[in-house]
Structures are given as C-alpha cells and as structure tokens.
Amino acid sequence: MKIVECVPNFSEGRRRDVVEQILDAIRRTAGVKLLDSSSDASHNRTVATFVGDPQGVKEAALAAAEMAASLIDMEKHHGEHPRIGAADVIPLIPISGVTMDECVELARELGQEIGEKLSIPVFLYEEAAAKPERRNLAAVRRGEYEGLKDAISLPERRPDFGPARMHPRAGAAAVGARHPLVAYNINLNTGDLRVAKAIAKSIRGSSGGYPSIKALGVLIEETGAAQVTINVCNFRDVSLPRVFETVKSEAERYGVSIKSSEIVGLTPMEALLDAAVFYLRLDGFQPDQVLEKRL
C-alpha cells in the first residue's frame, strides 16, 4: 500500500473557525486521514499532519490550500514565524511503498495545480526543488510575504508554477518533498549544559557532523538534566541507533552516560525497526515480516 504523509503549515493560528474549515477540507477528502494538528497563537500558524494514498493526499492538499486562500488575508497576517503565504509550506513525505522520486513528481503535480487553478505562485523546495538554490526553504522564504511582493518579479525569484506576482490575499506557497523527520531527544546523566552543547556540535551537519542531523544542547528545567535535542532529517542516511551510539561515545569522552532518550510525536515504523536490526544483529530481516504490515 502506498502511503504519503503531508505536513502543511497554514498562516492562521488564532481564529479557531478558520483553522477548522481548513482541516475540514482535508477531513472530507476520500483516501486520507488527518492524524494531528497543532495551532500556535504567537506564530499565528497551524501545522496539520495527514496521510493517505498519493492521489488522495494531492487532492486534500489542494483543497486545503484553496480553503486557506479563501479565508486568510496575508495583508492582515502577523506572527513570529517566517511565511510567504496562506498555505505557506506543503511538504510531501514518502512513508511506505513510495519512493522519494514519486513524492517529488507528486509535489510538482500539486505545485502546478496550485499555480494554475488557484493563481498562487508556487516555489518547489528541498528534494522537489527545480533549482539547487531552492532546496533550502529559508532561501525560498527570504524577505517573507512582504518582501517577496517586489522580489518575485526578479528573474532569480520567479516561481516554478503560477503567475509571477503574489496572489492579492493568499501570497505564495512553497511545495516540496522531504524525508520523514524524527524528533529525537537524548537525556544525559549530567546537568552540565556544556557537555550537551559539545555533543550536539559534534554530530550535527552544520559543524561537520552528519549532514542529515540537526542538534542543539539544552538544559531541561524540570529535571536539571542536560539534553541533546535532535532532528533526524533522514533516518535512512543516519539511523537512530547510529545517532544513539555516536552520542554515547561522545558523552563517554566527558565521563558522562546516557540516561534515556525520547521520540517526540509520530515516527515511521521503519525508524524503530532499525534499532532491532542493529542491536539484535538481525540477518535478512524484511519489514514485511511485521505482521501488522500485512493487514
């Protein structure tokens, strides 16, 4: 069964009725299931998570983008989070039975439909980017909604689909494909923040570590324990057991051990099976040996 995940971000986190109408556009699409949504008032932004077959996901994303465009006026939007439009960013994520190439193709189809049917300029980003400099979402969003109104007429900021001018209310949209992200925290047996920071620096891509790892050292107030808080942006490149073992080894250099770890929110089953395969030294294991995968 082909399963794609979609985690769109909408520029509304305060008006509950508007958020519900956007979520309803997802809920009433056949073949998809809304798993989660979370609204943040200070960001004035809502993140939804839904899954389904590729065509259903494309339809639901288009319907939600259309609803967002009809209800959100970017001229009146204020919030702390960077944004360029009503349906600000729409990433498609391969979960099961689907390749990244298929998600890239799906993102391009979705981008074209949003551009042509809704007259909203669309920028393809990350794995779906048509230009290498647009892989980075931050580059696509540079200047935000207000700045992009002028910049969009520049050749280097021309959208991949839709008109080369902002939609008068809905702005623009970034549509992309990316790997599943696992939010993973490792708690250390120390209250020394410097140790957590040093470990984070050693594993994250931005300072020479694993390219698909983002990490910070933080101090958890309730427990007084130092924590390495990690985004595993591609667990197929760097598995959770490899992250755990690297952190364990770096911690030992400071005489510190790992107390526990935690997975925040949802994660694909495959990311957890990696731990069974690694630590149990499983030979020839196939994911379809998992009984639940056969259902």
Add this chain to the structure above:
Amino acid sequence: MKIVECVPNFSEGRRRDVVEQILDAIRRTAGVKLLDSSSDASHNRTVATFVGDPQGVKEAALAAAEMAASLIDMEKHHGEHPRIGAADVIPLIPISGVTMDECVELARELGQEIGEKLSIPVFLYEEAAAKPERRNLAAVRRGEYEGLKDAISLPERRPDFGPARMHPRAGAAAVGARHPLVAYNINLNTGDLRVAKAIAKSIRGSSGGYPSIKALGVLIEETGAAQVTINVCNFRDVSLPRVFETVKSEAERYGVSIKSSEIVGLTPMEALLDAAVFYLRLDGFQPDQVLEKRL
C-alpha cells in the same frame, strides 16, 4: 482496531484441491485476511495463518472447520504429526487492541459452536483450558485420533463442548488461545555444538530458565556454525532483547560471541519495538507514536 490471529492446523497436506477448498472458506469470510499457508506432505498437514476482527476470525475458523470435516476422513489419514481430527488444532492469538481474556472468551464461543453446530467434540487448551491438565496440547492429543475414539468416553477425557464421542469422519478438535510466538534463532561465532546446547539449556523453561522460552542447540550444515534455535512463546514475559542479552552473556562464558540473529516468519510489531525501547533507553514511548498504527 482489534486484531486477532488464528493459526489452524488441518489434517491434509497432500491433496491440493482439498487444502484450497479449506483455505477458500477462510478467504471468503468478511473481515479476515489469509496471510500464509504451508502444507507438509510427510506430516500430511496444512498450517494456515489469518487475521481479522474477533467476530470475523471466529466465523472463518468455524467455516474452515466445517469444510475440513466435510472433506477429510480421519479413518484414512496417515501422517507423521500427532493429530486428533480434521481441523486438528485452532489457536487464537491476541495481536492488537485485544486482551488474552477476550481471546479466551472467543475460543470458548468458537469451541461451543464447533461442538454444537458440527457435532465435533472440542477440547479447550492452553490459555483457554477449562481444566489445568489441558493447558498442555500434548496431553489433549494423547493417544491421537485412534486412541481417543475409546478414551473420550472416560470422565477425565470428556470434551468441553460437543458430543462425548468422536465425529465419525472428522474426529475431534483442540481449540485454544495462546500468546504470539516468535521463532528466533541466534547464530554463534563457533562451530562447537556443545556451546549452543549449553546456552539453550540455560535459557529454556524446561531446564530452569525462562518459562516461556523453548530452545535447542543445533549445527547449521551450510555455514558450520552453531545456533541456538528459540521459540519465544510470550515476548511480553521475555522480550527479544532480553533473550539476546542472556544468550550473549552465556556465550561469553565460553569465549564465544554472537554473529547474528534471525526472525523466522511473521512477528508482531510490538516484539521488535521492544528492542528500540530497550537499547535506545526510550522513556515514555507509546506504540501509537508509530505512524503506521494510526492508519
């Protein structure tokens, strides 16, 4: 979603048309899915694996037992494997969202229907046993089909449901509930069979080890490596990582390390998640954080 697994054994492993008609009785029942079947000519026996919601599983098992009774004549059955009837043994196994108590109740309902509707004597066994001496399937099958024809009239061999005499063609049936079984092999970095045998002895219940572990030491001819071949009869009592770590520790006593391990056939996801929780020291992990569980 409530998911029960059923792994019935039928006393026919040679006539393909008979096996297919029995499997079709399962396939055409709504709410269940046939996952696997395997026929053995020397045992003259077929094992089917199907899953579904509790009521669907009960209906499919009853339909398959009825079809087996109409097509298999135990008077003419010969095979190496012990057996008492056409639908010889029918275990129900809780997989997801279902307790063992619910499976025990379901086994009793199924046993009653087989007894009353098909006039086949039914013995409840393992977790569903109504008498402690019938927990052990081997005790229920003592004397096999031929011996049970006389013995069934004895008070201590009286069936739990149905008539106290063998069905003239279909014999009797054992209906039970049990935990999911994981077939798990651990390969050692040695060709010394004695080491594998000593480790097997130390972990299995029959010689003082874990009650839910069955284990043997064997030599794999192709690789020349010694292997501990294990049935984990209740991974909720003894998890795979605990089995692995116990074998690793016992092996070290002989200066031997673990080369690899393997899971044979299907396993519930939970048995593998145990490894992630154990080795990654996951705090507060909930199985419904697995994205695929939400579908």
